[in-house]
Amino acid sequence: MLAKRLIPCLDVKAGRVVKGTKFLNLRDAGDPVEIAAFYDKEGADEIVFLDITASAEERDIIIDVVANTAAEVFIPLTVGGGIRTIEDIRRLLKAGADKVSINTAAVKDPDLVNRASRRFGSQCIVVAIDAKRREGGWEVYINGGRTPTGRDAIAWAKEVESRGAGEILLTSMDCDGTQDGYDYELTRMVSEAIHIPIIASGGAGKLEHFYEVLTRGKADAALAASVFHYKMFSISQVKSFLMERNLVMRPGIVTTFA
Amino acid sequence: MIAIVDYGMGNLRSVQKAVERVGFCATLVHSAEELDGAEKLILPGVGAFADAMKGLEERGLVGPIIQHIKQGHPFLGICLGLQLLFSESTEDGLHKGLGIIPGRVLRFAQNGLKVPHMGWNQVSFLRDVPLARGIPQGAYMYFVHSYYVCPEDPEVIAATTDYGINFASFVWKDNIFATQFHPEKSQSVGLALLRNFLGL
Numbered sequence: 001m002l003a004k005r006l007i008p009c010l011d012v013k014a015g016r017v018v019k020g021t022k023f024l025n026l027r028d029a030g031d032p033v034e035i036a037a038f039y040d041k042e043g044a045d046e047i048v049f050l051d052i053t054a055s056a057e058e059r060d061i062i063i064d065v066v067a068n069t070a071a072e073v074f075i076p077l078t079v080g081g082g083i084r085t086i087e088d089i090r091r092l093l094k095a096g097a098d099k100v101s102i103n104t105a106a107v108k109d110p111d112l113v114n115r116a117s118r119r120f121g122s123q124c125i126v127v128a129i130d131a132k133r134r135e136g137g138w139e140v141y142i143n144g145g146r147t148p149t150g151r152d153a154i155a156w157a158k159e160v161e162s163r164g165a166g167e168i169l170l171t172s173m174d175c176d177g178t179q180d181g182y183d184y185e186l187t188r189m190v191s192e193a194i195h196i197p198i199i200a201s202g203g204a205g206k207l208e209h210f211y212e213v214l215t216r217g218k219a220d221a222a223l224a225a226s227v228f229h230y231k232m233f234s235i236s237q238v239k240s241f242l243m244e245r246n247l248v249m250r251p252g253i254v255t256t257f258a
Numbered sequence: 259m260i261a262i263v264d265y266g267m268g269n270l271r272s273v274q275k276a277v278e279r280v281g282f283c284a285t286l287v288h289s290a291e292e293l294d295g296a297e298k299l300i301l302p303g304v305g306a307f308a309d310a311m312k313g314l315e316e317r318g319l320v321g322p323i324i325q326h327i328k329q330g331h332p333f334l335g336i337c338l339g340l341q342l343l344f345s346e347s348t349e350d351g352l353h354k355g356l357g358i359i360p361g362r363v364l365r366f367a368q369n370g371l372k373v374p375h376m377g378w379n380q381v382s383f384l385r386d387v388p389l390a391r392g393i394p395q396g397a398y399m400y401f402v403h404s405y406y407v408c409p410e411d412p413e414v415i416a417a418t419t420d421y422g423i424n425f426a427s428f429v430w431k432d433n434i435f436a437t438q439f440h441p442e443k444s445q446s447v448g449l450a451l452l453r454n455f456l457g458l
Contacts, residue, residue, distance in 0.1 A: 121305035
């Protein structure tokens with residue numbers, strides 16, 4: 001049976017790992033290649049790099065980070081953040097990324113999803129959706145959660161699926177950084193509306209949250225950043241917890257933090 | 259020389275790096291001339307079937323790949339590189355493949371299952387495959403695909419995986435080895451399989 005996936009996300013700024021709370025207040029924290037290799041050894045099923053580099057002149061640094069990571073880590077690597085063009089995608093895939101995640105550019109130019117999936121295959125085109133609750137549903141935000149788009153998150157997920165996206169990375173802006181749990185309702189609604197896999201993101205703080213999002217939330221994969229980054233628990237600890245509750249997971253290498 | 263066929267279909271760097279990690283060196287080849295003399299051939303690839311066949315034809319690689327296999331040299335197909343071996347694929351119409359293994363490439367039915375089949379799934383070996391040496395029965399490998407192969411001769415199926423149906427996740431016939439999963443992305447078990455192939 002297909003296993004549920006557990007995915008640590010690293011926010012990378014100018015080649016260094018940082019983690020923000022509610023998209024603000026960044027803290028510097030380390031070398032992305034080293035951290036990715038560490039997560040790999042712990043049993044991570046994939047790695048996501050979110051490039052939050054703002055300045056144009058530092059944007060190429062992520063290419064080197066990806067190339068160095070791909071030489072060390074032999075599990076799938078997804079890279080998102082600031083991807084605007086087919087050329088951006090081509091360079092990241094060539095450097096060794098397995099998938100790219102498009103967010104703002106997909107909203108501004110939805111045909112980019114069609115072009116990218118036709119050129120590189122659906123399997124490597126992930127569309128990231130940042131969603132925030134509003135009256136009667138959820139609204140899509142872009143530009144790192146700063147700009148509302150008026151679009152309904154569920155309708156947008158369906159649209160990008162029809163345009164050729166191979167996967168959805170869904171972040172609840174209401175839950176992100178709170179550690180109070182994922183938005184299970186949002187995740188389930190989107191998962192039931194589409195036929196491609198969905199990665200849930202935003203809100204993990206307890207072991208139960210992973211279980212809830214992968215069962216009640218109907219997510220195919222759970223993504224988290226802070227809880228792994230600040231070592232609240234290890235990947236293998238989460239996997240053991242989920243396997244004890246009869247979820248199908250790829251067994252990780254057992255290590256625990258003192 | 260160990261050759262990785264580069265025909266414009268996806269990320270070959272990870273295959274090359276994985277080969278290096280297990281102690282071998284592989285060359286990316288783009289033409290019949292470069293492929294000439296290869297002792298082992300790896301045909302990776304992700305993307306659309308028809309584009310892939312076009313990519314091979316435009317580079318004049320169809321004949322040399324078939325010849326390599328007919329001469330009995332070890333061959334490893336990965337993902338699309340497995341599917342291309344077959345007679346035809348139903349991806350976006352009907353397209354002819356290399357025709358080395360009789361059979362068809364079909365799309366997963368969406369019976370409540372997400373397509374693409376993406377993530378880690380178990381591989382059950384049906385027979386003693388030299389490439390599976392040291393790999394436990396039921397090992398998890400990384401998959402990402404919407405189509406699967408259906409060989410006419412069930413004897414070529416070396417392993418299966420369950421995703422709504424039991425599909426052929428590993429095909430083995432003489433010197434031809436081909437996986438639907440990505441050994442280069444399947445951590446230590448995947449690397450073990452690659453090492454076994456390279457050490458043949």
